[in-house]
Amino acid sequence: MKIGKRLKMFTIKKKFILLICFVFFLPELFAKKSNLDTIINSISESIVFTLQKNTSIAVLDFKADSKKLGSYIKEKLISDIMEVDQNNKLIIVSRDEFDKLERESEFQYSGYVDDETAVSLCKKIGAQALVVGKIENLGNDYVLTVKLLNVETAEYLFFKTYTIANDIKFKSVQNSEEKEIETPVLKVFNNSYTYNGDVYVETTNSLLYKSIYSFEKYRNVKYNKEHEIDITEFITNLVKENPGLSEQLSFLKNGEYTIIETNSTGNKNGENFTSKSVYRYDENRIYINSDFIR
Known part of the structure; x- marks a missing residue:
């Protein structure tokens, strides 16, 4: 009888533990992937909320399979930041500043750069914060990584990854051109x-x-x-x-x-x-x- 009771109690406990685990991991199992535009808008809101007033910010090209996709993410992000920032809290560094830097150094900075180099470049044009990132294919998913850095200290103010829904809009941007030659x-x-x-x-x-x-x-x-x-x-x-x-x-x-x-x-x-x-x-x-x- 005692053995039967113990087995019954063990079975009840095991079911309870499984139920707790199921409830705990349920959000992860059924997490909904967001489309690219929704994610970019959310990132822009986080950036505007994080930075202080009158902060100058630079957004560099995103690393992607194609120049078109990387450029789309960058331009869309800049546009959304300006739309969210109704009070003109931030100062966005213009492309002209980078063009000037390219001419002076005899190098093109339109390609992907590592974080250390990006910080060095932004110091030269007076930016106080910068956004860098990449989008890559991991198995069946596309993952977008975005980093917001303090140029003075090189510390991360914002570092997140997002899984993108491979919907019609994303495919249209991604496949709008052939893959370009790999930039240095x-x-x-x-x-x-x-x-x-x-x-x-x-x-x-x-x-x-x-x-x-x-x-x-x-x-x-x-x-x-x-x-x-x-x-x-x-x-x-x-x-x-x-x-x-x-x-x-x-x-x-x-x-x-x-x-x-x-x-x-x-x-x-x-x-x-x-x-x-x-x-x-x-x-x-x-x-x-x-x-x-x-």
Whole structure:
């Protein structure tokens, strides 16, 4: 009899636990995906609510499969922020500021950049906050990641991900054009080193390309092999006097990127200098075009 009662009580407890678990996870099991426009509007409201009055904000291009989709998210977000911000609480940095920055640096910043570089860029144009993000396909879902950063401290003020309903509107934006050539990723390196007895202090803007094709299409030039060197030997000898270059050139050695285009400014033994180079990785060989002319 006692054993029967215990089994009955165990069964009741197990059912109770299962019921609690079901109720607890019910919202997650049946969570409704929102359409892209609804999500963007919600993000704009959060941004306006989070930032203080007179904050200048920059919205950078979103990383996406196509330039059209990334541009749509960015432009829609800017439009919604302006619509929500009825009291003109925020100051949105214009595209002209970025265009000016591009002309001065001889690089195009319209492609995707990492958070550290984005913060550096926004400091140059006086933005106090910036929005960056990406949209990517994860299995059967498309996930939108959005980050709002404080430019001064580089801290995240807002960091959220959203699962997008793959409805007719989203498909129309996504498929409105063929996938474009992959834009390069921008990295900024600051180095101080001694090479062959000369003291260098330089800032190098590097554009990292996945393929020769993307480089040639993006730059509208033909890349020619020059100065062939074994990449292991090259990196080993170079970083002996300049450890800072190890990170910069590791993108080539790791095989993640095929071409790195660099534009350096600084001083050598107190004299100002500028230099341009292209490094190409090919089967453990590196090809260098120094003083590359576009």
